[in-house]
Amino acid sequence: MDADIPVLTIDGPSGSGKGTISRIVAGRLGWHYLDSGALYRAAGLASSWSGLDFADHAALARRAHDTDIRFRTDGDAEPRVLVDGVDATDDLRTETAGAAASAIAAIPEVRQALFDKQRVFRRPPGLVADGRDMGTVIFPDATFKVFLTASAVQRAERRYKQLNDKGVSVNLDGLLREILARDARDAERAVAPLKPADDAVLIDTTDVPVERVVERVLALLPEHFRR
Numbered sequence: 223m224d225a226d227i228p229v230l231t232i233d234g235p236s237g238s239g240k241g242t243i244s245r246i247v248a249g250r251l252g253w254h255y256l257d258s259g260a261l262y263r264a265a266g267l268a269s270s271w272s273g274l275d276f277a278d279h280a281a282l283a284r285r286a287h288d289t290d291i292r293f294r295t296d297g298d299a300e301p302r303v304l305v306d307g308v309d310a311t312d313d314l315r316t317e318t319a320g321a322a323a324s325a326i327a328a329i330p331e332v333r334q335a336l337f338d339k340q341r342v343f344r345r346p347p348g349l350v351a352d353g354r355d356m357g358t359v360i361f362p363d364a365t366f367k368v369f370l371t372a373s374a375v376q377r378a379e380r381r382y383k384q385l386n387d388k389g390v391s392v393n394l395d396g397l398l399r400e401i402l403a404r405d406a407r408d409a410e411r412a413v414a415p416l417k418p419a420d421d422a423v424l425i426d427t428t429d430v431p432v433e434r435v436v437e438r439v440l441a442l443l444p445e446h447f448r449r
Contacts, residue, residue, distance in 0.1 A: 224341075225363060228253075228348040228447065231356035232439070234370035235405055235416060236320065237377025239427045239435060243370065244352035245300065246436050251350065251447060256343040257293070257301065258353030258360070259323060261336055263314040264291045264305045266322030276325055283331035291339065315388060317400055324404050327354075328411040348447070354408060357419035366442055369418035370435070372428045377401055 234240045248255035265286040293301040357367035378398035408416035
């Protein structure tokens, strides 16, 4: 039964560190990992490839449902994302892809189309799921829930460094404006707005080293999971 498979949800806004923390925690536990943001980015990218009008919600939902999205892992490295058989990992990291993901994430039909794609990641021995509505919508019965936050300025600085390290040229002020705009869209949307689950543990990652955040998250789980 799915209910017997433990799930740790790690939600939060862009740049809060949820992707990095989730990958490390999943590796430490030996659990599966779901990057829900990558699914939305992939659906948005696939829709762009098809030249779809982003005002045509029915077409976007069909494309999201039909898009083949797979994750390829290689040791501890960040998973590669294959969209309809094409390695689109680098394309998905761009702010353009992020904006497209945020836009389609506000469409109920698209969210429903991607619902089951996310649920199937719940497999033994457990799952670490990162996103914006993992603990509130996708896995409301999750065994453990975390919501990460950080100042908008630091989140912009993290994204700036991350993208520059990957050879992507970006403007810090522009990133900050995009992050603030996305925060507003995600928090104000009518469907699955970005907010902590009532039973989530809030962790502010501003100026906190990654390893310390990882330790705080792992400490929430019973010892037998951490062996």
